[in-house]
Amino acid sequence: MFKAAKSGPAKTVTANRLDNGLVVFLDANGGWTLDIGEARILDDAEIDEALSYGKAQHDARIVIDPYAIDVEVTDGVPVPIRLRERIRAERGPTIAYGDAERAKLSPPRAEAVE
């Protein structure tokens, strides 16, 4: 797994929830939020403690395998630097899927026609 930079950029801690696998971020209250906008922004001095806490939360069966990601903070909102983490923070693929994709692809222009 790509590790966050040891120093420099701001960071957040992320994981997947154990029960449903969804992506979550460590928030300021020691809980886990689905919304990266609510994530606790950490600096170098804080990261080790936050990851220790995350490990304890893994052992407590709340989340799985927390890790730190580099973020750029704009107006207080962290945006992951790495594309993979940006996609993950969006909590879904970058394309429409399921019925939403079907709706997008109709009308008949979407079919291969003569």
Added chain:
Amino acid sequence: MYRYDEFDQEFVTERVAQFRGQVERRLSGELTEDQFKPLRLMNGVYLQLHSYMLRIAVPYGTLNPEQMRMLAFVARKYDRGYGHFTTRQNLQFHWPALKDIPDILADLAGVAMHAIQTSGNCIRNVTADHFAGAAADEVVDPRPYAEILRQWSSLHPEFIFLPRKFKIAVTGAERDRAAIQVHDIGLHATRDTDGRLGFAVYVGGGLGRTPMIAHKLRDFLPETDLLSYVEAILRVYNLFGRRDNKYKARIKILVHEAGEAEIRRQVEAEWERIRHSALALPEDEIRRIQAYFALPTELQPRPAESVVLDRARAANPRLDTWVKQNTVAHRLSGHAIATVSLKPIGGTPGDATAEQMELLADLAERFGHGEIRVSHEQNLILPHLALDDLPAVYEALEQTGLATANAGLITDIIACPGLDYCALANARSIPIAQRISERFSDYARQAEVGDLKIKISGCINACGHHHVGHIGILGVEKKGEEFYQLTLGGSGDERTSIGEIIGKGFSSDEVVDAVETLVDTYLAKRESADEDFLAAYRRLGQAPFKEALYGAA
């Protein structure tokens, strides 16, 4: 069609109960993640980028309507209303909650389905030609042998902790539609000059980081020796396959390092020891299993010409195109095999909504003698349709976005889920597939280009089979950006070849133009419209394509 007998059903039911207990113990803390992970993998449960993923086994890609309806039910009740058909003929759900998975598996067990051995270091789903049992060019139906291998490999006590995953494919026509030469074991069912049934046996094929074409270990293995010989191969692999390095643990590496002759010697030596054991297949047992796969008795020859179809085609150019492009000859006159494309222009390759799955179930029931197939090219097949019924089938498909007439054409793209879904990926594959599809959306242009298999993988694990694409696209990460490397001239058929890297890669912005440049170069240089892309590339070599992409050397 094959049905589980009581023994199988009991096994699957018990397995669900066992996994339910394991999930409970994981959630309660009695099992750690490290303890639980190998157990969940053995039940097809992955943790992916956004959520868990559940991979359900579809043995040799065959489904009945009841099973397809259950997949639709699971998609609606537990997931987000859709599923993804894979390059190994399986189905993936991208959003199951762990706590719901035991219930999902219980529902699936009710229709004789499961997720056992779809992950982990074990023998995976045995895949087969998706036209099996129906194709006009078939010598022997490979599915009974795939079924025998399935029974033999399910919870085989000796092969549950292999060095790495193990994939077997079986095909039964001269034309290999199952990509057997890029599998760990490939079996080509055939008859010898005396008419006896048996197999050419291939070993050590694979894709991923180190693509390799399989070696032919045996020209002809009598069918009675199928299990003993395959067991001998697995035993040699289990004993000598590397366990020190995950990236060198497949049997292809063992064959490559030890050499074909040495592996053959070891396999044959082991086989001699065990061939007359309980693994020898009695002929009456093979025939018993073959009988399950016989064509339904209601499926009888019909007149070769269908007035109903001919009239409908004359009246509807879209139907005419679809029949021409998406249907092939059936063994029985008056019938056809139809490819239901899961590659709508601009869509996600291989995805189907619950509604679409239900329509397929209905069509298979009403018109298709209850059979549906999943192809490793991520389309669905209705293998037994009467020509007279094609207009009605087409009309229903068109209403549900399943009537794209692009089977085998440039927009019939294979793509792994890629960085949109997969924790292993380096780059996205689906948006590239969608953009290429939209660039070539015009059917007339697609028909002019002809047969062209584009395969896209979002990382070197090659789940999109890009190494055997006529045009292969590999997504990588370069300086934090998505970047795409092109390979040319790959093929997964009976003349298997690994694609050759053409040159430096392309950015996300550039790659679709690059593909178009390759296509235009082919059109300009081909001898005639009868020379398809692959043939032209094999004749011309890389040079004209390289020059078109990168300029004169």
